Amino acid sequence: MSGSCGAGGRNHPTRESTANRVEPILPLCSTLAGSGSSLRKDRGVKAVLYAESQVAEYWVVNLLDRLIEVYDTPEQGEYRSRRSFQNGESIRLGRFPDIVVNVDDVLLPVADVPTR
Numbered sequence: 001m002s003g004s005c006g007a008g009g010r011n012h013p014t015r016e017s018t019a020n021r022v023e024p025i026l027p028l029c030s031t032l033a034g035s036g037s038s039l040r041k042d043r044g045v046k047a048v049l050y051a052e053s054q055v056a057e058y059w060v061v062n063l064l065d066r067l068i069e070v071y072d073t074p075e076q077g078e079y080r081s082r083r084s085f086q087n088g089e090s091i092r093l094g095r096f097p098d099i100v101v102n103v104d105d106v107l108l109p110v111a112d113v114p115t116r
Contacts, residue, residue, distance in 0.1 A: 028093065030059040039064060052077045057094045061106060068103055 029050050033039040042060045050058045051074040058079065060069040067086055071079035072094050085091050085103050093099045 028057045028059065028095070029055045030061060032061045032063065034063045036064065043069075047071055047079060048077055050074070051079050059091075063107070066107055068106060 031038075031042045031046060033042045039060070039062060047058060051071075054074050056072060056074065058071040060071070062069055067084045068091060070083045070085065070091060071081065072083075073080035087104050087107060089103050091101045091103065093101070
């Protein structure tokens, strides 16, 4: 459906750390998935693009299953970690640990969720 990120492709800028390890510059991207085809694209093509662009954390707001999927630790074009959060849970941003997002504040009420 929609997304918010500035990854823009494989030539996204990064910075070198003191250990010569590339650190991601973009801390977070998110997409909103309201259909099965959108969800497949978000989990597949977009996830690869963002991982290759070294986006540190990528969220998929999955309206169909009422979850927020958090992908992190990009390495060699893939995310090494995927966690799912549901209503009643909260998510602490990896790069900004002082920021906590309540899933209830993100997911729509059941009446507003599109049907499959």
